[in-house]
Amino acid sequence: MDADRRAQWLRGVLDLCVLGLLDSGESYGYELAQALGDAGLGQIRGGTLYPVLLRLQRAGLVTTRWHGGDTGPARKYYRLSAAGRAALTQASADWSAFTGSVRTTLRQEER
């Protein structure tokens, strides 16, 4: 896939993808970046990811806590709030409708 286009698409949905990942439990920035990469969304730079996390925190969609590892550094953990879960449900439905429309339109273009 064209990496530029993928990055461009991801920009619009990165916050939703993060909410989706957090739905299965709390996590921290680096782990989220890896999970996004594993999911096939490409390599997410820290400089892109953390501002998104800050925005989610500010909007009250995630809550945070600092937790010190026994061996490693203290990490900031993110957890989905009730508002975040509601936003995720809504956004998933919206996204399905949107991609459905895109898919239909692309098929028409093929004909």
Add this chain to the structure above:
Amino acid sequence: MTDDAWLAALTGELRRHQVGPDLTAHVVAETAAHLRDSGEPAVRAFGTPREYAAAVADSVGGPDPSRAARPVGPVRLEVRGVTKRYRRRPVLTGVDLTVRAGQVAAVVGANGAGKSTFLRVCAGLTRPDRGTVRVYGRLGYCPQDGGTSEFLFPDEHFALVGAGRGLSRPDARREGRAYAAALDWTPPRSTQARHLSGGTRQKLNLVLARLGAPDVLLLDEPYQGFDRGTYLDFWHEVWRWRDAGTAIVVVTHLLNQLDRVDQVLDLTRAEAAA
């Protein structure tokens, strides 16, 4: 540039973008943890310190979507043209403030700018030389200090203040203890207020102001003596009360990134302009 130098430069850039010291410390610690975990050079993961600081400032400085979506209610506090002098010195000059249900207003200003005087005027404890204050609904007031009675137990405070707000003794006690729990405090049964620490007494003060769920809540730097955890609990409570429709006025000199208030009344500027 080494990572340490990069992080030091980031600290400076965040300060330049007027990101508060607490958030700066958090961002730098989180960035350092990421660099250690990933083993990537800082510039590749985060760009230049300036770019990353701008992105951080942008993501905390923009409008808060959760707030934009929140409906505000009717006007609860209306202050018009309040002027107050002590001897010849003007303390407040033509101050206006309107706070609606579900809004938080922060009152800021240098020492001596009249923040506490302004709150006392709002509470009806100090008479202004000119101007009007209208309160629509019931009022709760948390003074900077002196709101507690030396020889009473916390539960007796709850009963006393609760009685003034129409709460039965058991209800007042239950409500008081619930609010205290939100501030991570279990009021001791048989300790007089004079034997509580300063920070704990402030918690008691804050709980008393909140008893009976007043419509307007006036808080005069209510977090003095709080440790950091309690300070965050305090703001968390403020957001909860706001979301429940309380109109809140907070006097503070610590406006950092946490303080997502709806409006800021800067008394320093008002005084300087006068």
